[in-house]
Amino acid sequence: MKDDETVVAAKLPGELLERFSEFIAEKMCLHFPRERWPELIRGVRHAAKDFGQPGAEACIHWLLSTPLTTQQIEILAGHLTVGETYFFRAPQTFEALAAEILPELIRERLNNNQRLRIWSVGCCTGEEAYSLAILASRAVPDLKHWHVTILATDINPRFLHKAEAGVFGAWSFRDAPPWLQDRYFTPRPGERHEISHAIRKMVTFFPLNLASDAYPSLLNDTNAMDLILCRNVLMYFTPAQMEKVVEKLRHCLVDGGGLVVSPNEVSQSLFSKFESVHLRNAVFYRKPLPGALEPFADVIAPVEVAAPPPPPPELPALETAHDLFDKGFYPEVLSTLGTQPSDPQAMSLMARTLANEGKLADALIWCDRAVAAAALDPVMRYLRATVLHEQGNFEEAMKTYRRALYLDHDFVLAHFALGNLCNECGHHRDARRHFRHALMALEKLPAHQVLPESEGITAGRLEEIVRTLLESGETHD
Numbered sequence: 001m002k003d004d005e006t007v008v009a010a011k012l013p014g015e016l017l018e019r020f021s022e023f024i025a026e027k028m029c030l031h032f033p034r035e036r037w038p039e040l041i042r043g044v045r046h047a048a049k050d051f052g053q054p055g056a057e058a059c060i061h062w063l064l065s066t067p068l069t070t071q072q073i074e075i076l077a078g079h080l081t082v083g084e085t086y087f088f089r090a091p092q093t094f095e096a097l098a099a100e101i102l103p104e105l106i107r108e109r110l111n112n113n114q115r116l117r118i119w120s121v122g123c124c125t126g127e128e129a130y131s132l133a134i135l136a137s138r139a140v141p142d143l144k145h146w147h148v149t150i151l152a153t154d155i156n157p158r159f160l161h162k163a164e165a166g167v168f169g170a171w172s173f174r175d176a177p178p179w180l181q182d183r184y185f186t187p188r189p190g191e192r193h194e195i196s197h198a199i200r201k202m203v204t205f206f207p208l209n210l211a212s213d214a215y216p217s218l219l220n221d222t223n224a225m226d227l228i229l230c231r232n233v234l235m236y237f238t239p240a241q242m243e244k245v246v247e248k249l250r251h252c253l254v255d256g257g258g259l260v261v262s263p264n265e266v267s268q269s270l271f272s273k274f275e276s277v278h279l280r281n282a283v284f285y286r287k288p289l290p291g292a293l294e295p296f297a298d299v300i301a302p303v304e305v306a307a308p309p310p311p312p313p314e315l316p317a318l319e320t321a322h323d324l325f326d327k328g329f330y331p332e333v334l335s336t337l338g339t340q341p342s343d344p345q346a347m348s349l350m351a352r353t354l355a356n357e358g359k360l361a362d363a364l365i366w367c368d369r370a371v372a373a374a375a376l377d378p379v380m381r382y383l384r385a386t387v388l389h390e391q392g393n394f395e396e397a398m399k400t401y402r403r404a405l406y407l408d409h410d411f412v413l414a415h416f417a418l419g420n421l422c423n424e425c426g427h428h429r430d431a432r433r434h435f436r437h438a439l440m441a442l443e444k445l446p447a448h449q450v451l452p453e454s455e456g457i458t459a460g461r462l463e464e465i466v467r468t469l470l471e472s473g474e475t476h477d
């Protein structure tokens with residue numbers, strides 16, 4: 001006998017289901033071809049209860065006719081996504097990470113900036129991100145002198161709350177190495193285990209929808225990654241969305257940075273702009289080092305100080321550069337701006353472009369020039385602070401965020417970033433104060449308004465993110 005959803009799928013107009021599948025692909029990347037319509041209907045039937053709709057068909061009509069908030073999209077995603085994960089999933093990948101990928105990265109950084117940035121994309125309930133944190137804590141010598149960032153993002157805030165709580169049942173350990181629980185977890189009632197505080201605090205969880213949120217971006221710290229794990233996520237996406245997401249993830253990597261997918265997502269065509277690196281038991285993709293085309297150092301080296309005008313006919317170039325920046329074409333942004341832009345806006349774009357590529361020292365030079373050229377502009381201070389923040393120069397970053405806020409008390413992004421920095425430094429009470437201030441300022445703005453300097457984040461979206469952060473355990477007094 002056919003199950004309920006197959007029967008409903010057969011009764012609903014095909015045209016409606018087709019339109020709805022396209023809508024889902026656009027809003028959350030997910031792929032529901034005809035053979036998966038029964039699954040789609042099962043998800044919508046459950047979502048209908050949350051949305052107060054009488055059934056699947058009514059819910060589909062309602063979803064297609066209502067401008068949805070991010071929160072509603074997240075609820076829907078919660079019913080349509082697969083939340084399957086566990087510690088050290090695909091052990092051969094983790095072996096390659098432990099034995100080859102991480103040691104190489106660490107060797108490279110040891111005498112350089114001692115900075116390591118890793119992102120678990122589609123982290124689900126956090127097992128992958130914590131597995132990475134455990135590996136990093138074992139591999140990095142003298143951890144407290146390093147600046148290790150492990151970012152973990154997902155579309156589903158319920159998964160993120162569970163991840164942050166850090167308490168896991170036996171099923172999460174189904175393929176874990178025998179030493180894991182003893183060394184890194186404390187037993188809790190009901191055969192559950194809580195992750196150690198030291199590992200917990202290495203990971204930052206953050207809501208991010210791969211279909212609509214901005215990345216790379218300094219704001220959500222998705223830029224200049226050394227290593228991205230995006231496993232068992234792309235396989236659920238439409239081919240067109242896969243391509244878009246992979247291209248954006250490529251821009252989130254530093255040159256030479258690595259992208260790890262699951263063994264069943266390996267594809268020559270999808271990752272054609274990467275080099276495939278074949279290790280003993282795993283394959284990963286490396287963003288190629290720049291060829292002769294993008295000599296960044298040459299582009300910026302000859303410039304001396306923030307040279308004031310003569311005012312050049314620069315505006316159209318700047319507009320084009322902004323456009324290219326939005327598309328993630330960073331080398332093209334730099335060549336459009338030329339070697340010595342004198343407009344502070346162009347300088348700040350130069351800085352953001354370099355920062356998004358992980359060239360932080362060069363980005364800071366341009367921030368300093370932009371600050372010198374527009375001393376009273378809080379945006380330039382903010383930008384300088386974000387670069388210092390990323391360099392791990394927390395003290396100077398904190399001062400510079402405060403200077404930005406001195407120039408504009410209601411500067412939402414500066415409150416938000418300073419809140420994050422305070423959290424990183426363990427000043428949770430101050431973090432809370434800045435998040436609250438950001439929230440008050442955000443509530444005054446229309447939800448759809450794109451925040452200046454945010455690379456496309458709307459006031460409504462940031463408000464939700466700030467609320468999530470305020471609800472999370474870390475910011476509690």
Ligand SMILES: C[S@@+](CC[C@H](N)C(=O)[O-])C[C@H]1O[C@@H](n2cnc3c(N)ncnc32)[C@H](O)[C@@H]1O
Nearest residue numbers: 028081084085122124154155156209210231232
């Ligand atoms: C099967 S889990 C993979 C978890 C982990 N990466 C692993 O391999 O064990 C897929 C995750 O992708 C997330 N996801 C699906 N669509 C997404 C989107 N558009 N943006 C961000 N995350 C998404 C889901 O919420 C889910 O947590």
